[in-house]
Amino acid sequence: MMICIYLAFLVVMLYWLGLETRYEFNLLKFRDHSGLYLEDWLKRFNWDRSTLSQDCGELPHYKFYTEIVEILLSLARKMGGRYQEPLLFLRQGLQADLQSEKKIKELYLGTTLQIGLMVMITWGFILGASFLVEMKMKSVLLLGILIWQLIGVSSLPWIIRYCRKILFQDIGKLWKVLFVLKSLSKVPLSRTEILKISGAGDLEKITQKNLGPLVEKLLFICQKSREQGINSDEELSALMKELRFIENWHFELFEKRLVTVKLCLMAFFFLPSYLAFIFNLLGDLLALM
Numbered sequence: 001m002m003i004c005i006y007l008a009f010l011v012v013m014l015y016w017l018g019l020e021t022r023y024e025f026n027l028l029k030f031r032d033h034s035g036l037y038l039e040d041w042l043k044r045f046n047w048d049r050s051t052l053s054q055d056c057g058e059l060p061h062y063k064f065y066t067e068i069v070e071i072l073l074s075l076a077r078k079m080g081g082r083y084q085e086p087l088l089f090l091r092q093g094l095q096a097d098l099q100s101e102k103k104i105k106e107l108y109l110g111t112t113l114q115i116g117l118m119v120m121i122t123w124g125f126i127l128g129a130s131f132l133v134e135m136k137m138k139s140v141l142l143l144g145i146l147i148w149q150l151i152g153v154s155s156l157p158w159i160i161r162y163c164r165k166i167l168f169q170d171i172g173k174l175w176k177v178l179f180v181l182k183s184l185s186k187v188p189l190s191r192t193e194i195l196k197i198s199g200a201g202d203l204e205k206i207t208q209k210n211l212g213p214l215v216e217k218l219l220f221i222c223q224k225s226r227e228q229g230i231n232s233d234e235e236l237s238a239l240m241k242e243l244r245f246i247e248n249w250h251f252e253l254f255e256k257r258l259v260t261v262k263l264c265l266m267a268f269f270f271l272p273s274y275l276a277f278i279f280n281l282l283g284d285l286l287a288l289m
Helices: 002-018 034-044 065-079 084-133 139-154 156-183 191-198 200-205 209-228 233-288
Strands: none
Touching: 034 065, 034 084, 065 084, 065 156, 084 139, 084 156, 084 233, 139 156, 139 233, 156 191, 156 200, 156 209, 156 233, 191 200, 191 209, 200 209, 209 233
8 A cells, every 4th residue: 555655656746747737837937948949040040031030930939039029020021121230139138048047947857856855765764664664554644644745845836936936027027128128229210119119117116126226227228218319238238237147146046045945845844744654653663562
């Protein structure tokens, strides 16, 4: 009975790790390869082709990058011209974004494997101890431990998604504004329209304190661009470097929070399961004496 429960638990763990459901892995978007497809599309794109987007295949949709590419292609079809420099700049930003997503994925998978190792150690001890003392454990207890640990493991994607949202959501908004302003700075569009596309109106909703000074600088640039109709490429580049520094710092915070999450899961879900088995085993042994 215990061996069957242990094998069933392993099967559930493996299935959970590879599962793509709308409730967990779709929220983390670990199987979303649209960013890689868009990067490949930009690599193969050639301005000399008459139909522009059609000859390179369907344009993949990834965050705000696709929106900027579509604007550049639309302007090229309507007014002519080439926007190779904005596309190259956009591709560089896309590569940096993909590297960031890869870091988050690696941190998540590392955390998941460590939690899985805790599960295997716990059940290895339970099965080994039961075999050594030659005692049949209560099925209700084993089932309770299994369900309790499954609850802890299943909560991991939601906790990680919440931490990611808190640390990176506002940073993503800033990246969109900066990339749109930088990529479309030399296209024949009005400053008001570019600011609308960038979502600069939502900057005041950003509440993270460490992003406050950067938001103030960006709002000033947007106001100056709207009123005077000028480009601020150098100032935007400086803000992007500053934001990249803040983003790297947030990655360090994210990693530290994952360590805290692992400790909390171990203390709340795995250690009590281990102690419950120990106390039950000792109780049964004392009853036989």
